[in-house]
Amino acid sequence: xxxxxxxSNFTSIKKGAVYNAKNKIFESELELNEIDLFLKExxxxxxxxxxxxxxMDRLSxxxxxxxxxxxxxxxxxxxxxxILSNSTSSLNTDKxxxxxxxxxxxxxxxxxxxxxxxxxxxxxxxxxQSENAFFISDTFDAELIADYTNDLLxxxxxxxxxxxxxxxxxxxxxxxxxxISEEGDVPFTQKNLEQLYYFENE
Amino acid sequence: xxxxxxxxxxxxxxxxxLEELSVEDIxxxxxxxxxxxxxxSIDALELIVLLEKDYGIKLTDPQQGKDIFVSINRMAEFIxxxxxx
Numbered sequence: 001x002x003x004x005x006x007x008s009n010f011t012s013i014k015k016g017a018v019y020n021a022k023n024k025i026f027e028s029e030l031e032l033n034e035i036d037l038f039l040k041e042x043x044x045x046x047x048x049x050x051x052x053x054x055x056m057d058r059l060s061x062x063x064x065x066x067x068x069x070x071x072x073x074x075x076x077x078x079x080x081x082x083i084l085s086n087s088t089s090s091l092n093t094d095k096x097x098x099x100x101x102x103x104x105x106x107x108x109x110x111x112x113x114x115x116x117x118x119x120x121x122x123x124x125x126x127x128x129q130s131e132n133a134f135f136i137s138d139t140f141d142a143e144l145i146a147d148y149t150n151d152l153l154x155x156x157x158x159x160x161x162x163x164x165x166x167x168x169x170x171x172x173x174x175x176x177x178x179x180i181s182e183e184g185d186v187p188f189t190q191k192n193l194e195q196l197y198y199f200e201n202e
Numbered sequence: 203x204x205x206x207x208x209x210x211x212x213x214x215x216x217x218x219x220l221e222e223l224s225v226e227d228i229x230x231x232x233x234x235x236x237x238x239x240x241x242x243s244i245d246a247l248e249l250i251v252l253l254e255k256d257y258g259i260k261l262t263d264p265q266q267g268k269d270i271f272v273s274i275n276r277m278a279e280f281i282x283x284x285x286x287x
Contacts, residue, residue, distance in 0.1 A: 053223070054219040055218065055219045104251050107244055107247035107251065108245070111244055186229055
């Protein structure tokens with residue numbers, strides 16, 4: 001019989017604020033389009049000491065900030081899978097790279113021209129050696145994320161999972177990450193995942 | 203002499219987004235990679251770009267970078283000997 005998994009915790013980052021579960025833990029007073037300053041403020045608020053953060057593109061910075069809120073107090077198994085999705089892939093960094101293509105191209109920008117780099121950055125930070133996948137869909141597809149994550153867990157490809165949505169359109173961002181494990185109160189189902197995401201975005 | 207070293211440190215901090223470092227934190231003879239300043243392989247590529255953009259030096263053999271990017275002192279010596287701008 002399959003084990004029961006739960007949404008143990010979730011976090012979201014949107015419109016200048018950082019949430020842990022339903023609690024707003026940080027809100028910036030900056031204009032909403034000041035994304036780079038917001039990311040730095042959130043980094044300082046979370047007291048992260050991770051110099052590599054400043055070399056990352058915006059998508060990876062969002063991933064690191066959200067996973068820090070989600071995983072900070074967890075003792076994670078190294079086979080915690082990561083399944084993320086968004087609608088814009090790495091478009092933000094792709095555009096920056098394209099704009100520089102007639103000059104000397106920056107290698108440190110080029111390396112972020114794939115959305116799954118954020119998976120690598122999270123894996124490096126939390127020393128995860130696990131299954132991971134990044135999907136592109138128009139909107140948050142709870143069915144896809146729940147199905148894929150459930151399969152990984154059911155076939156014992158991972159002990160826990162981090163899954164969700166990490167979208168970035170110019171300076172607009174919408175991040176929703178969940179930790180899925182055997183502990184918690186909210187069963188991990190497509191419906192619950194969907195309801196949490198849309199509740200958070202009401 | 204020392205101006206070039208300071209200029210290099212400023213450029214490296216800016217180009218490589220070393221936000222938590224200042225010019226004073228980098229010693230002229232400190233190793234830039236590994237246990238020293240802690241640069242990585244992508245930073246090495248970025249340093250190759252910096253040499254070309256700021257000093258007109260084109261490295262054709264990436265292996266050369268290993269010898270040149272050892273420290274600020276070594277980089278400055280190489281730039282003084284080969285710069286075209």
